[in-house]
Amino acid sequence: MSATPNFTNDSAAVPEMQAGESIASAQPTPAFSPLYQQIKVLILQSLQAGEWKPSAAIPSEMELAARFKVSQGTVRKAIDELAAENLLVRRQGKGTFVATHAERQIQYRFLKLIPDNGDPSSEGPAQRHIIDCKRTRASVEVAKALAVRPGDAVLQVRRVLSFASIPTILEDMWLPAAPFKGLTAERLRDSNGPMYALFETEFGVRMVRAEEKIRAVLPDTEQCELLAADIQTPLLSVERIAYTYNDAPMELRRGLYLTSKHYYRNTLN
Amino acid sequence: MSATPNFTNDSAAVPEMQAGESIASAQPTPAFSPLYQQIKVLILQSLQAGEWKPSAAIPSEMELAARFKVSQGTVRKAIDELAAENLLVRRQGKGTFVATHAERQIQYRFLKLIPDNGDPSSEGPAQRHIIDCKRTRASVEVAKALAVRPGDAVLQVRRVLSFASIPTILEDMWLPAAPFKGLTAERLRDSNGPMYALFETEFGVRMVRAEEKIRAVLPDTEQCELLAADIQTPLLSVERIAYTYNDAPMELRRGLYLTSKHYYRNTLN
């Protein structure tokens, strides 16, 4: 299955424009793609196909260089980019490993809510309370976010996260039913680490990237109860779409964050 | 002024631990620093010293390699990192340029508030209204954020940003008085681009990085008036500390964002 990439762009890897092709789709630039980008795609395909499991080591740079018939430096540049995207983790002297949401047990990689003192470890792990997990049909809005058809089967999960016994986050999640077949409230309750770690080990779904839209809102009465909050307490509304490989959306999540003792932390570059 | 970096770590660039030195400050690892990191620091110093102005080109990789007596590849790796940190911008065929907040006139690099339709250009540039700019003394809180002493002179700026004539952002800023000597409401009103662009051209202060703490709040009566909002309208509170080179804090900013027609957008990797 291992393809041999092309050296320069003179061969077949990038198809040349044919006479008579659609003018509308004509590319002004023939989309030059350097070798290391092609290697990157090949590695990505192996990751996606599950050739290397999360937290396992991938072959050494020399082995990959031999497999792809390129120099070590070229493999290196491909891996560098994948490491920068948090898909791989390099560890000097040991090897390169498939990234996972499980290893950093201390903190949830996508959770940016931090206690006021700035130290997430100061309040210990979150207490998770699964309220329910039910099978429903995708609304128009959910369907659009998950790139499925309206009416398609989806799983809906609702839970509350508490810090130091104070309910702080109320979350609703929608997942496409097919990849998550067999997910139940019990399994969620029984699992230990982050939910995304469960998704990896039990369903082979790895969340790689996410986009969040943040607003300030007031809760409705039901939300107030679940968060033990006043109806006048402003909350952070965090709407997240999480993606696996190939930018395929795999989760829509709506969170309500209580920000009286915590804040959402962001770094701008 | 151009230093010659050391090749391996056997020479003087990284001072060896001396017998009898303070045990408390003893480093377990002798802090090995690769050549390209040393080059990076040298380039950074030139940037900080203003040797190359914002939007100007820095010397070519070959020139820098000659100056620092290293290979092009080593300079390249140093520049790569600086480009990844948005301090430099590479342009193939043209050169490497000092990044600036001025060039992308279309969008404010640190402003993450986006209209609901997701397209910042759809509503045109923000209308800026400077409410006032006065000289005060740093409170304990402001002093801590700006790393100055309480009571030191600071400038306080208040302004409102409107989109499509709707007041949307109310901001208070605190700046250390010394570097911004001569900043007045008039100068702020007369300037055209982003405020950070003005800071670059007029005061030689380049904002390089920022941290934001986000919460949901309710406005007080004064804030309501300025934003033409109801007292029950929840708002996003965005507290930002912006840093120049060397992680030196140069601005504290407290923003209140109206999120009924906009949202704060964030990408998680």
Next chain:
DNA sequence: CAGTGGTCTAGACCACTGG
């Protein structure tokens, strides 16, 4: 000690820009 990732070099060639 062998094996891994990390650094550095020197040189060749490619893609892009502008005169």
Next chain:
DNA sequence: CAGTGGTCTAGACCACTGC
């Protein structure tokens, strides 16, 4: 066309890990 950044190679050596 010359000059810039971008890619790729082959080889040497260094730093770190674990046996």
